[in-house]
Amino acid sequence: MAVLHNDIFLRALLKQPVEYTPVWLMRQAGRYLPEYRATRSKAGSFLNLCHDTQLATEVTLQPLERFKLDAAILFSDILTVPDAMGLGLHFVEGEGPKFVHPLRHEDDVSRLRVPAMDKLRYVFEAVKSIRQALNGRVPLIGFSGSPFTLACYMVEGSGSRDFRYLKTMMYSRSELLHQILTINAETVTQYLNEQIAAGAQAVQIFDTWGGILSDACFAEFDLPYLQQVISGLIREAQGRQVPVVVFTKGGGLWLEKLVQSGADALGTDWTINLQQARQRVGHKVALQGNMDPFTLFGSKERIYDDVKRLLADYGHGSGHVFNLGHGINQYTDPEQIKYMVDTVHHLSVAYHSN
Amino acid sequence: MAVLHNDIFLRALLKQPVEYTPVWLMRQAGRYLPEYRATRSKAGSFLNLCHDTQLATEVTLQPLERFKLDAAILFSDILTVPDAMGLGLHFVEGEGPKFVHPLRHEDDVSRLRVPAMDKLRYVFEAVKSIRQALNGRVPLIGFSGSPFTLACYMVEGSGSRDFRYLKTMMYSRSELLHQILTINAETVTQYLNEQIAAGAQAVQIFDTWGGILSDACFAEFDLPYLQQVISGLIREAQGRQVPVVVFTKGGGLWLEKLVQSGADALGTDWTINLQQARQRVGHKVALQGNMDPFTLFGSKERIYDDVKRLLADYGHGSGHVFNLGHGINQYTDPEQIKYMVDTVHHLSVAYHSN
Numbered sequence: 246m247a248v249l250h251n252d253i254f255l256r257a258l259l260k261q262p263v264e265y266t267p268v269w270l271m272r273q274a275g276r277y278l279p280e281y282r283a284t285r286s287k288a289g290s291f292l293n294l295c296h297d298t299q300l301a302t303e304v305t306l307q308p309l310e311r312f313k314l315d316a317a318i319l320f321s322d323i324l325t326v327p328d329a330m331g332l333g334l335h336f337v338e339g340e341g342p343k344f345v346h347p348l349r350h351e352d353d354v355s356r357l358r359v360p361a362m363d364k365l366r367y368v369f370e371a372v373k374s375i376r377q378a379l380n381g382r383v384p385l386i387g388f389s390g391s392p393f394t395l396a397c398y399m400v401e402g403s404g405s406r407d408f409r410y411l412k413t414m415m416y417s418r419s420e421l422l423h424q425i426l427t428i429n430a431e432t433v434t435q436y437l438n439e440q441i442a443a444g445a446q447a448v449q450i451f452d453t454w455g456g457i458l459s460d461a462c463f464a465e466f467d468l469p470y471l472q473q474v475i476s477g478l479i480r481e482a483q484g485r486q487v488p489v490v491v492f493t494k495g496g497g498l499w500l501e502k503l504v505q506s507g508a509d510a511l512g513t514d515w516t517i518n519l520q521q522a523r524q525r526v527g528h529k530v531a532l533q534g535n536m537d538p539f540t541l542f543g544s545k546e547r548i549y550d551d552v553k554r555l556l557a558d559y560g561h562g563s564g565h566v567f568n569l570g571h572g573i574n575q576y577t578d579p580e581q582i583k584y585m586v587d588t589v590h591h592l593s594v595a596y597h598s599n
Numbered sequence: 600m601a602v603l604h605n606d607i608f609l610r611a612l613l614k615q616p617v618e619y620t621p622v623w624l625m626r627q628a629g630r631y632l633p634e635y636r637a638t639r640s641k642a643g644s645f646l647n648l649c650h651d652t653q654l655a656t657e658v659t660l661q662p663l664e665r666f667k668l669d670a671a672i673l674f675s676d677i678l679t680v681p682d683a684m685g686l687g688l689h690f691v692e693g694e695g696p697k698f699v700h701p702l703r704h705e706d707d708v709s710r711l712r713v714p715a716m717d718k719l720r721y722v723f724e725a726v727k728s729i730r731q732a733l734n735g736r737v738p739l740i741g742f743s744g745s746p747f748t749l750a751c752y753m754v755e756g757s758g759s760r761d762f763r764y765l766k767t768m769m770y771s772r773s774e775l776l777h778q779i780l781t782i783n784a785e786t787v788t789q790y791l792n793e794q795i796a797a798g799a800q801a802v803q804i805f806d807t808w809g810g811i812l813s814d815a816c817f818a819e820f821d822l823p824y825l826q827q828v829i830s831g832l833i834r835e836a837q838g839r840q841v842p843v844v845v846f847t848k849g850g851g852l853w854l855e856k857l858v859q860s861g862a863d864a865l866g867t868d869w870t871i872n873l874q875q876a877r878q879r880v881g882h883k884v885a886l887q888g889n890m891d892p893f894t895l896f897g898s899k900e901r902i903y904d905d906v907k908r909l910l911a912d913y914g915h916g917s918g919h920v921f922n923l924g925h926g927i928n929q930y931t932d933p934e935q936i937k938y939m940v941d942t943v944h945h946l947s948v949a950y951h952s953n
Binding site: 407408409412413415416417419456458459460461462463495497498515516517518535537539540542543544547551554570574576 | 761762763766767769770771773810812813814815816817849851852869870871872889891893894896897898901905908924928930
């Protein structure tokens with residue numbers, strides 16, 4: 246493997262000294278880029294793009310050609326996991342992902358198994374190929390959905406506004422949901438460890454739907470399974486620590502609980518003030534985030550002011566990875582992103598001087 | 600006006616001693632009730648139902664016949680206000696509310712005015728009629744959307760997953776959004792004062808979309824307009840204080856800021872732990888909430904346990920109004936609601952003994 250030229254992202258996640266605040270963006274390889282749309286069209290479908298090692302590598306590197314990002318993230322989807330479990334993933338244009346076989350009844354749940362990792366080999370091949378293509382330029386982030394977020398899709402069979410089926414199971418047959426979550430946690434652990442073995446230098450667990458839970462249900466159905474996954478992860482590879490980021494969207498009220506997940510860093514959405522977040526988590530974890538993706542629809546002055554405010558909110562010292570509070574919107578102008586990334590690098594130097 | 604027989608809801612909002620914890624439910628007059636569906640079908644459309652004084656009175660009282668609720672809430676919709684402003688409200692089956700003339704451009708905004716309250720007379724007539732029909736049984740709650748939440752619908756032209764148009768205006772032409780919010784705040788103030796004059800004994804401001812904002816934008820685009828409205832409200836009528844409740848869905852991180860709105864009570868969704876919420880707001884406001892509406896899809900044991908936990912979380916003394924953390928889901932079994940309401944009354948007595 247090539248020597249890592251820019252390890253600032255990994256150092257920031259571990260709160261080691263850095264020269265500036267690193268930045269990457271959730272969904273940085275995506276539809277807002279014309280070159281992504283071209284490759285996507287070549288692939289024929291989103292799933293083909295995930296399955297094709299060469300094309301997945303291509304789109305992963307596209308944003309790095311445009312912006313001075315400090316990390317690359319594997320191009321894939323969190324739903325590859327339930328797909329490997331046999332739930333039958335497909336995408337309906339304009340409606341998002343659907344599963345042919347959602348888990349609604351006891352019978353569905355009793356048939357669920359940890360899938361053979363061989364079914365996800367194409368993901369690990371993509372990790373290897375991207376690492377090679379990156380050639381030490383920046384670190385590669387692997388990822389998975391959280392056990393709970395995967396369960397949301399698996400029970401509901403799609404995205405949802407209210408997650409009625411999931412919540413009905415949660416409140417009426419909680420033992421079935423726990424059974425799913427136990428299998429998901431074991432699967433996610435193996436899945437992330439295989440990504441790390443293939444070359445992922447950090448991993449992020451996307452807990453996209455954790456925020457739909459009540460305070461009590463978060464403690465019962467989400468946090469313990471995050472802990473189970475993280476405690477089973479390989480935390481060192483090729484002589485370096487492999488940092489773990491957990492991002493619970495809408496989880497701002499539970500930062501203290503999320504610290505107990507065992508993660509090195511917590512992702513934050515834009516509803517949280519970073520100064521308060523830092524006070525609440527203390528020295529225990531780094532923070533990632535948290536600009537509203539729609540700020541990029543504003544004027545350059547607004548972007549500048551928001552970058553400045555977010556950096557000031559976090560304040561002096563290492564432990565902040567700049568990011569959006571959610572994925573980039575598909576209608577974002579790439580020029581605005583370039584301006585934002587450069588502004589983060591430029592303005593953040595002052596927060597890391599001695 | 601008839602003497603108020605059950606004023607426990609009003610006393611709880613003002614943190615005066617009560618014998619048990621009062622309970623009402625957001626969207627308690629609604630589609631989950633077969634008798635509501637019958638009246639709705641007689642009316643022909645949802646808007647007709649809002650416009651017809653007699654039918655609006657009928658549906659407002661329906662849940663009180665089934666459950667021992669401690670308050671009634673005016674049957675209406677927060678979108679009556681932008682409709683009166685000339686935006687052209689209509690409902691598309693299965694898609695929710697839409698406006699024919701959303702506010703997208705400077706010209707749209709410059710034409711916006713505080714509407715003549717006469718256009719909302721049907722709402723005030725409904726308030727009078729319901730007060731008469733209640734005959735002092737329980738207090739009547741009037742309500743409005745918050746200036747910000749109304750602006751979300753007015754700019755977007757409908758509900759939205761990401762509020763792209765609203766946020767684009769917020770980040771690129773903030774002065775236009777401030778202009779809308781200023782007009783909305785004046786309108787909401789007049790609207791609620793007319794409801795109070797017509798007989799509303801408490802008012803609730805639904806800030807349904809406040810939670811989509813960043814911490815900084817909540818402080819700039821939402822809170823000041825809540826303050827403007829509340830400072831302009833008539834706070835006493837017929838010799839009694841008229842309590843004001845603000846419910847910012849997803850606003851759990853901002854409770855301390857919301858205390859500064861001037862409200863007597865804050866609504867809370869189910870993501871907030873009530874014990875922590877009470878510690879954070881201190882003696883300044885009462886709290887309303889916050890059971891996940893889908894708990895009602897669970898077993899009776901689960902409902903019992905959740906009621907017990909929520910009452911224990913708030914703890915001893917007045918200042919808690921039991922409610923859901925969001926409107927009742929349309930598929931809820933009314934029997935479950937009855938059980939919940941009775942359980943709240945039964946178990947809460949212990950928290951109000953001397």
